[in-house]
Each structure stands twice: as C-alpha cells, then as structure tokens.
Amino acid sequence: MKKIFIMLIITISAIASVNAQSSRRQAVRKPNNVIKQLNYTIDNYGQKNRLSYSVTKNPNTNLLELSEKIAHFTLPKTDVNQQLNLIREAFTKDESVGYQFKHIMPGNSERFNLNVLSGNGKTSNTLSIRFLPEQEMWYMCCKNPVNPQLRDAYAIVWKESEAEKTCEGDIYMITSLRPDLFTKDMTSSNKTFKLDGIMGQDLHDTLYVFYMADSYEELERLGNRTNSFAELKRLAETDPEFIGKIAYMPIRNNRFEISVDINKHMVGRQRNVEPDGSLCRLWMDIDMIPGETYHLVVHNGYVEADMKYERRFGQYSGHSLIGEFDNDETDIETAPSKEEIPSHLQLEINKKFEIIGENLNMIGTLYSHIREQMEQTLNNGGKVKDWPNTDLYFKQILKQNELLDQQIESLYETIENQNLSLKYRVEIHKGALKGFADQNNLFNDLYSKYGNLPTTGIKCQKQISQLTEKYMNKMSEAINSDQ
DSSP states (O other): OHHHHHHHHHHHHHHHHHHHHHHHHHHTOOOHHHHHHHHHHHHHHBOGGGOEEEEEEOTTTOOEEEEEEEEEEEEOTTTHHHHHHHHHHHHHHTGGGOSEEEEEOTTOOOOEEEEEEETTTTEEEEEEEEOOTTOEEEEEEEEOSSOTTEEEEEEEEEEEETTTTEEEEEEEEEEEEOGGGSHHHHOOOTTEEEEEEEEOTTOOOOEEEEEEESSHHHHHHHHHSOSBHHHHHHHHHHOTTTTTSEEEEEOBTTEEEEEEEOSSOEEEEEEEEOTTSBEEEEEEEEEEOTTOEEEEEEOSSOEEOOHHHHHHTSTTTTOOOOOOOOSTTSOTTSOOOOOOOOHHHHHHHHHHHHHHHHHHHHHHHHHHHHHHHHHHHHHTTOOGGGOTTOHHHHHHHHHHHHHHHHHHHHHHHHHHHTTOOHHHHHHHHHHHHHHHHHHHHHHHHHHHHHSOOOHHHHHHHHHHHHHHHHHHHHHHHHHHHTO
C-alpha cells in the first residue's frame, strides 16, 4: 500500500510537472506567423543598403541584452494588396501570443515610439516607429523565451502611394531589456521640459530656434525684436534680455528636439530659419511644463499640435500662459479674424456648412448601422470575418464621402472667390481634415473590436486616406500661394 501511495505521488508530480512545463511553454510562445511574414518581407522586398542588424551582450555574463534588426522595404504594385493582407493576417493570428498589441490605421495622428534599453538599463534609445498620419502600423510585444528580463518587440509600418500604386515602409524586430524592470534608472527629471519634434516630408528645413520666456508678454518682446537669424544669434550671446532664452534645434534625420530644466510654467516659441537667413513669419507657441514632453510635427505652413498635451496644459486646458494673437504675422493655427462679409454671402456659406454637417451626420449613422449589424451577427453566433450585410453601408459611405469632397470643394470655391484671408481659407481645410480624421477613428474602433475589415471597408479606408492627403496638400498650396 505504501508503495502504491508513493507511485501515486510520483505520478501526480509528473503530471504537475508536465502541466507546469506546458504552461511555461505557452507563456513564452513565439509569434511564429509574424516572425515568418516579417522575415519573408525583408528577404524578398527589403532594401539591402538600408538593412541594419546589431547585437549587444553583457560583458560579464555574455547574455544577450539587445538585438536590433531594422529594415526598409518597398512592395511593387503587383504585390501590395496580397503582402499587406498577409502581414495583417499574421499579426491577427498571433495577437494572443503577446502581452502588448497595437494597430494604428492611416489618418490617425497618433505617434508611436519604442523605448529600447541596454547596458543593465543605463543606456536608453527611443525609436520613432510611427510619425506620419498616412502610415499604418502593427506592433506587438512578447516575453523572451530564454531570458525573463528581455522582451521581443515586432513592428511594421508602411505608407501606400496611390499615385504609384506601391507601398514603402520599415520593419523592426527588437529584443531588449524590459522597461518595466528598469524604470527607476531611466526616469526623466521632474524638472525637464522636452520638445520632441518631427519634420514632415514636405519640408527641407535644417535649423529651428526656440525662444523661452517666463510670460507671454516677454515672449512677444523677444520674438518681435528681429527677423534675422544672424541678429538673433548676436543678441543671444550679448544682450542680457536674450542670454539663456534662445536655443538651437538642428534637424537630423527629420527629427529635432530640446530638453531644458525649468522649475515653473513657462512659454516657448518654435521658429524656422529660412535658407536666406531670415526667421520664418509663421511659428508655434507652446506652454512649457516641468517634467512634460510636447510632441510636434511640422509641415509646410502648418503644424500637427500635441492635442493631448494642449488639453492637459495648453490652449484647451484653461491654464495656458499664451495670450491672444492679434496680428497676421503669427501662427496660422489661430482662429480666423472676423471679416466683414456681405449678408447674402454669409447665408450662402452657412447653407453649405449645413449641407456638409448633414452629410457628416449621415456618415456617422452609417457607421452606427455597421456596428449594430456586427453586434447582431455576434449575438446570433455568426463569424466576424464574414461581415454579413455590411457591404451596403460601406458602399454608401464611399458615395457619401465622394459627395462630401464635392461639397467641401464648393465651399472653398465660394470662400476663395471672395478673396477672404488666408486664415479663413486654411480653416476650411482644417475642418475637412478633422472630418476625415474622425472617420479614421471610427475605422480604428472597428479594427480594434473585430480585427479585420471586408473588402468594401478597406476601399473606404483607402478613400479616406486619399482625401486626407488631398486636403493636406491643398492646405499647403493655399499657404504657399499667399507668400
């Protein structure tokens, strides 16, 4: 009997051991579909001259601390749809393997950075993975199967070119130390304000300057003193009012940044140095908060502001130090001036705004119908991937967006024919961009909830991306035509 009891204990222990091993294996499963598809893309479409690979090991233990494989790829027009669908499918299949998963659709202004640690957590590098609204991104993080202090990150980002029917992007396969285990050594000073900037591909700037002041009145005095960079540089070196208040931000790899320790709420101004040595007549004013980072994307004549930051600390927070703009030489992001518009023209403009509003409401209703249909399908035991009875709604959205494009064009033509100010015309394009950005957010919700889209849905998403790009270009053209 004792022997049988011992055998039983051994058997139970063996089963427990097998279950534990199985559990451990499950916890460290690799995203094999993602790895296979990313490597296939690199091998077949990667640009060899833009492939980088590096490995860092701990000198004392010889254990891996960092592995980086970064590749640039271009898909020819014959392979774009098939390869992108295979990549999306691979990430969707492996979603359960990772502990962090993210997908961002084109049109969303959200940027994504990956913090890469090595050197026992003492060395940090930030990789800018997604920085343009036109890009689509897929990303996931998994536990490393060998070392629990490591994580494996996989990301791919791309931008489709409708004109050339091609696709270009980057792949990141990164193994690094887990940030959550080394955050203590890597935290920034709670007094450091940072500006993290990206220059859009529509610009070729080389240098920005950044003014800093305790108040908006002081900032205005500094900014209005000179429009010459040479003179500003002289003032920054000799004039007591300017010393310590001017910083330079050279642009490297389309990135620019500044870090400054401050102990109170201040204000700053980002401004471009033109090729002829003058300072650009457009600028961006920013509330500077200790311990916070402002993310900024600069384009030709307009900027993508950090709206989360602005809502917390800036112009939409109720606590901004930045005053009202009162001249035409300031940031184009400000509201248009009140102009005298004939009553009949105002009525015409108002009517066109109403029509556009009705169209946007209709589009919102169509999205609601799609969500309701999908909920009904799931409740009845249907399959998400089939997207039954939704093609009609997506096709109507396509038609409504075509009509919306025509309506916006008509409104802009009315505005343009009256020779109204640049700011008024730019606001039209900003409104159009917001409408399409809102639609992209709805698409992101659908992707997030259901993991894919039907063919008609993909057509809608591409249409919105095209219209977004169209009105971004139109905004730039309007600004350039005024210069």
